[in-house]
Amino acid sequence: GAHLQGYADDGYRLWLKYDQLADAKLRATWQAQARGIAVEGSSATLQTAARELQLGLQGLLGRPVPVAASGGKGYIQLRVAADPALGKEGYRVVSEKNGLTVTGPSEAAVLYGCFALLRHVQTGQLPTKLNLTSQPRVQYRMLNHWDNPNGTVERGYAGSSIWKWQELPEVIDPRYQDYARANASIGINGVVLNNVNASARYLTDEYVRKVAAVAGVLRPYGIRVYLSVLWAAPRVIGGLPTADPLDPKVKAWWMARTNEIYKAIPDFGGFLVKANSEGEPGPQDYGRTHADGANMLAQSLGTHDGIVMWRAFVYKAGSGDRFKQAYEDFQPLDGKFADKVLVQVKNGPIDFQAREPFHPLFGAMPRTPLVLEVQLTQEYLGFATHLVYLGPLIKECLEADTYAQGKGSTVAKVVDGSLEKHSISAIAGVANIGSDRNWTGHPVGQANWYAYGRLAWDHTLSSEGIADEWTRMTLSREPAAVTAITQVLNQSRNIYVRYTTPLGLHHIMGQNLHYGPEPWLAQSARPDWTAVYYHKADAEGLGFNRTATGSNALALYAPGARQVWMNSTTCPLNYLLWFHHVPWTQQLSTGRTLWNELTTRYYTGADSVLWMQRQWEQAKPALDPALYTDVAARLRVQHREALWWRDACVLYFQSVSKQPLPPGLPAPT
Numbered sequence: 291g292a293h294l295q296g297y298a299d300d301g302y303r304l305w306l307k308y309d310q311l312a313d314a315k316l317r318a319t320w321q322a323q324a325r326g327i328a329v330e331g332s333s334a335t336l337q338t339a340a341r342e343l344q345l346g347l348q349g350l351l352g353r354p355v356p357v358a359a360s361g362g363k364g365y366i367q368l369r370v371a372a373d374p375a376l377g378k379e380g381y382r383v384v385s386e387k388n389g390l391t392v393t394g395p396s397e398a399a400v401l402y403g404c405f406a407l408l409r410h411v412q413t414g415q416l417p418t419k420l421n422l423t424s425q426p427r428v429q430y431r432m433l434n435h436w437d438n439p440n441g442t443v444e445r446g447y448a449g450s451s452i453w454k455w456q457e458l459p460e461v462i463d464p465r466y467q468d469y470a471r472a473n474a475s476i477g478i479n480g481v482v483l484n485n486v487n488a489s490a491r492y493l494t495d496e497y498v499r500k501v502a503a504v505a506g507v508l509r510p511y512g513i514r515v516y517l518s519v520l521w522a523a524p525r526v527i528g529g530l531p532t533a534d535p536l537d538p539k540v541k542a543w544w545m546a547r548t549n550e551i552y553k554a555i556p557d558f559g560g561f562l563v564k565a566n567s568e569g570e571p572g573p574q575d576y577g578r579t580h581a582d583g584a585n586m587l588a589q590s591l592g593t594h595d596g597i598v599m600w601r602a603f604v605y606k607a608g609s610g611d612r613f614k615q616a617y618e619d620f621q622p623l624d625g626k627f628a629d630k631v632l633v634q635v636k637n638g639p640i641d642f643q644a645r646e647p648f649h650p651l652f653g654a655m656p657r658t659p660l661v662l663e664v665q666l667t668q669e670y671l672g673f674a675t676h677l678v679y680l681g682p683l684i685k686e687c688l689e690a691d692t693y694a695q696g697k698g699s700t701v702a703k704v705v706d707g708s709l710e711k712h713s714i715s716a717i718a719g720v721a722n723i724g725s726d727r728n729w730t731g732h733p734v735g736q737a738n739w740y741a742y743g744r745l746a747w748d749h750t751l752s753s754e755g756i757a758d759e760w761t762r763m764t765l766s767r768e769p770a771a772v773t774a775i776t777q778v779l780n781q782s783r784n785i786y787v788r789y790t791t792p793l794g795l796h797h798i799m800g801q802n803l804h805y806g807p808e809p810w811l812a813q814s815a816r817p818d819w820t821a822v823y824y825h826k827a828d829a830e831g832l833g834f835n836r837t838a839t840g841s842n843a844l845a846l847y848a849p850g851a852r853q854v855w856m857n858s859t860t861c862p863l864n865y866l867l868w869f870h871h872v873p874w875t876q877q878l879s880t881g882r883t884l885w886n887e888l889t890t891r892y893y894t895g896a897d898s899v900l901w902m903q904r905q906w907e908q909a910k911p912a913l914d915p916a917l918y919t920d921v922a923a924r925l926r927v928q929h930r931e932a933l934w935w936r937d938a939c940v941l942y943f944q945s946v947s948k949q950p951l952p953p954g955l956p957a958p959t
């Protein structure tokens with residue numbers, strides 16, 4: 291195996307794992323190209339770039355790689371150089387007569403180029419005719435933490451928060467820098483440090499000093515900090531009687547606060563806001579709109595270089611089909627938002643389910659830049675226990691066609707601004723990391739952080755390609771192991787869907803934790819928040835009728851997109867029960883009845899976890915023993931819980947359908 295004998299890898303190094311290349315010839319080839327690193331300029335980010343490159347190459351090549359102000363043949367040159375073709379952050383890594391050069395129009399660009407070069411070496415590729423050129427398609431590539439001041443993480447499954455607020459600003463946990471390295475290596479350039487269900491404390495002077503200390507660590511890595519704000523902050527910490535966005539005193543308060551923040555953090559990124567959703571305060575409390583609120587906040591940023599990301603995840607229980615709520619609140623506001631405002635939209639209309647149709651707001655607000663928000667923490671996808679690689683989920687959304695401006699109007703083109711010609715663009719991932727040594731609890735959760743960053747940079751990358759890259763960098767470069775593992779990654783999301791919510795079922799999980807099955811849930815404090823509401827199983831059939839004879843949520847989509855889902859006999863099976871109430875006995879395109887297809891999927895889905903286990907076992911000789919054992923054990927839990935899902939759902943739905951199990955399937959246990 292490629293691992294160091296007896297060395298238990300605890301996963302802390304993530305994909306920044308610069309173990310020596312096993313292939314001596316490959317090592318020698320690169321050694322000739324990397325006798326040293328020459329860096330012009332002494333700024334923090336350039337020095338950081340040089341140090342990162344040095345650290346990586348020394349590990350991979352197994353010998354010192356000095357950094358100097360200038361260097362001769364075989365030195366890698368790092369240089370900031372104007373290059374109109376590369377935007378602000380694009381890089382070029384090329385082999386020239388005297389050696390490799392890493393250039394880009396900004397220091398951050400050079401840093402990204404260094405990480406690209408390292409990736410190239412680390413994944414075992416050759417320096418021949420090197421020409422790595424890339425620039426990000428999306429400008430603000432954000433990681434959103436749902437972390438609280440007391441160290442808990444909302445929907446976090448990897449320990450507590452990495453931010454130690456009580457110790458800051460004096461104590462700087464070295465982990466902050468490792469966090470910055472990991473993010474910069476995949477191109478993330480902004481982080482929201484706190485939960486969208488925000489505490490007002492972050493806006494106090496006391497916390498701004500702490501935030502400034504974190505910003506100081508992230509800055510050399512090209513990362514800016516942002517804060518989630520509590521709408522009621524002017525009342526809670528400002529002593530004002532109101533938080534009405536049109537009240538002059540409220541405006542003045544935000545303006546003053548913002549100025550204070552910029553005094554402490556000159557490159558502060560801006561604000562993320564969850565308002566009038568799930569009980570959070572907001573401008574609607576004062577009869578104002580989301581646009582009134584967002585615009586006032588944008589105004590408070592004045593001439594500072596900051597933005598407002600205003601979330602469209604608005605949810606009030608009991609107000610019609612939840613699918614339509616965000617659309618109804620936000621679509622009419624298109625064109626009413628100020629320049630610095632972006633509206634942040636979850637990938638799907640309900641809430642980060644294992645599979646959702648794309649959110650109907652994409653394509654429906656052409657005058658507003660929309661941020662795509664995806665969830666890396668696996669709130670509805672098995673926490674840190676189930677192995678689910680999210681590359682396919684994110685790609686599925688990005689590639690979905692909104693038909694807003696005819697065929698090919700993908701969500702990706704809405705988000706990167708190219709479809710509607712926006713000058714700003716952003717994407718956000720809800721972080722899955724915490725204080726666990728391996729950051730993500732499940733070691734494969736690291737792949738989701740990684741894949742998100744890579745896709746945020748370039749949404750045209752393939753999910754499979756990223757899985758391959760991550761596996762080689764993090765787990766093993768041994769070809770048979772890479773194949774076995776990437777097959778698992780690539781199938782894992784579909785497998786999870788099959789044993790939990792096949793055919794377009796959604797939101798049938800346990801009410802409290804959002805874990806495990808609870809399709810029988812018929813009563814809840816939130817009136818619409820019952821599993822029965824979402825699956826609508828009755829004697830006749832199963833599924834949520836969102837056609838014109840039902841809630842008509844389908845009407846929110848452009849005709850081209852609607853067309854795909856409109857007809858229950860042609861609707862792709864993966865989305866069928868999202869949109870249709872289908873008779874148990876209806877024959878599907880697979881030749882099976884709905885009931886037989888449903889149960890078959892639950893059974894084959896659960897069985898597939900055994901296949902995942904066998905694949906993982908095949909890779910064993912190439913893996914670090916501790917990591918192998920950890921994932922193998924998690925896969926055993928996953929199988930046990932896949933059976934739990936299967937049996938709970940099959941038995942519950944059978945109590946309604948009164949159908950026998952199709953021949954060949956063993957009875958639930």
Ligand code: GCU
Binds near residue numbers: 444445487
């Ligand atoms: C989900 C999640 C909440 C979170 C909310 C949001 O509903 O369960 O914990 O606050 O999404 O995205 O705002």
